[in-house]
């Protein structure tokens with residue numbers, strides 16, 4: 321599973337980083353981004369929850 325954050329849609333609310341800090345972190349533009357290429361199986365639920373709770377649907381997981 322991979323996660324991608326649309327930088328144009330991210331409003332820097334921090335929800336994804338709160339929900340799944342092992343996958344999402346802030347970048348230099350103060351937007352969230354994924355820091356792992358392949359999401360470990362044990363983090364897939366967290367990553368999906370982060371995507372579902374993103375207020376702007378900026379996160380794609382597949």
Ligand code: SF4
Nearest residue numbers: 330331333334336374
């Ligand atoms: S939850 Fe969405 S809008 Fe909020 S920081 Fe993460 S990617 Fe950005």
